[in-house]
Amino acid sequence: MQGAFDVARGISLDKLSMPNLAEHLDVGVTSIYWYFRKKEDLLNAMTDVAVDNYIRALPDVSGQPWQEALRQHFTEMRLIFQKDQTLSDLIMIRTSTYSKEATRRVFEVVESLLELLIAQGFTPDNAFRCHATASVYARGMIIHDRILRLSNAPTLEDGRQARMIDWSSMPILATLVDEYSLTGTGDSDFQFGLDRLICGFETLLAEQRPGQQTGEHRGQVGPAIRA
Amino acid sequence: MQGAFDVARGISLDKLSMPNLAEHLDVGVTSIYWYFRKKEDLLNAMTDVAVDNYIRALPDVSGQPWQEALRQHFTEMRLIFQKDQTLSDLIMIRTSTYSKEATRRVFEVVESLLELLIAQGFTPDNAFRCHATASVYARGMIIHDRILRLSNAPTLEDGRQARMIDWSSMPILATLVDEYSLTGTGDSDFQFGLDRLICGFETLLAEQRPGQQTGEHRGQVGPAIRA
DNA sequence: ACCTGAACACCGTTCAAGT
């Protein structure tokens, strides 16, 4: 297992091969097949370890205002995956092969976030959907960023490709291309999107409360569970 | 090219191989190498065709309120990729290998959306960031959905896996699992997230205008370009 | 200009055989 992570981190997950790994471990290729009947089994085991590492690295956001909790959770999530591409590949791309245990542990994190949202006024329905939305957004940013980086082709990022395109028919982008990298996957891009989502959630929370027509505010909002 | 799409649609893009394709075309494997020096070249050519198909399938959203324009654009985008997995794989995963021409055409679509947003009051900066955010969200939903589907392992979707998990420590999710599929990638999930984003954009647009402190509204808001 | 089979390096996997 450790050797597999060594090789994956050294090259990349999709270049990790059985001969590769065998050489690194200084054993015959077929020896690995005694521990893992298929390569898929090895990857599944690696995914379990990755999920464990990921969850341990996550910050405790309980006891915070829900806006701050969401912001911290997803910002840190993005940071974890940015720091470790192998972790990102295992967890992001192999979601459908999670073990029962890994799935349960991931959902326990979700549960604690939902609990926090509901305690601060969200209905369970809305709490779930808001979390799912932010999660999809964060995953989208991480995966899109990953895809733009892989295959060291000249990306828009370094400006080489950007200058090769004829922007004459695109006046707006032509001015923006000088200031931005146009990939929209930078730190500030991520924060911007997260802010817009949280802002949208705030509006939803306000509309969801009873007596929304009046300007009256309740100091502390209890759980408004429906259904 | 047509044969390559036939094979990819018949099996899947990552199972498309040169021997595969040669057999389908009833030619020797090496014959393909006269037209495409590497498999990568073939895939690049396929990506170009895919981008063309995608852009042609996109609806014209000009002349609409920006909220409706964004909603239609990204809803239709998701639909196109849901209908054609091969298109989705080529365009979503191979973004970094777009040809100059494909990149230009994609950005022309972006430009027209930015134009629409700016004409209705957004600064170029905010228009760009809002579009980028919605784009990342839509891409995230499409890719995440794709990942959950591939490898026909038992997913949470069909409820089999869901019932195998011990939800006893997760009271909130335990009640939600009965109503939802917990994947958060359904049509209503997507619309929910899109609504929250657009809602967040509306708040940004309102704050961005001069005289935000007063409740005064201007009937028609001209372009407020900064910098 | 277009197509071919033989050949090579690489991969995942099986199997019979070792200790």
Place this chain on the structure above:
DNA sequence: ACCTGAACACCGTTCAAGT
């Protein structure tokens, strides 16, 4: 219980040779 090499099917790619 643990490890091995030989062997097989599959892949991408090259090359010398055909028409």
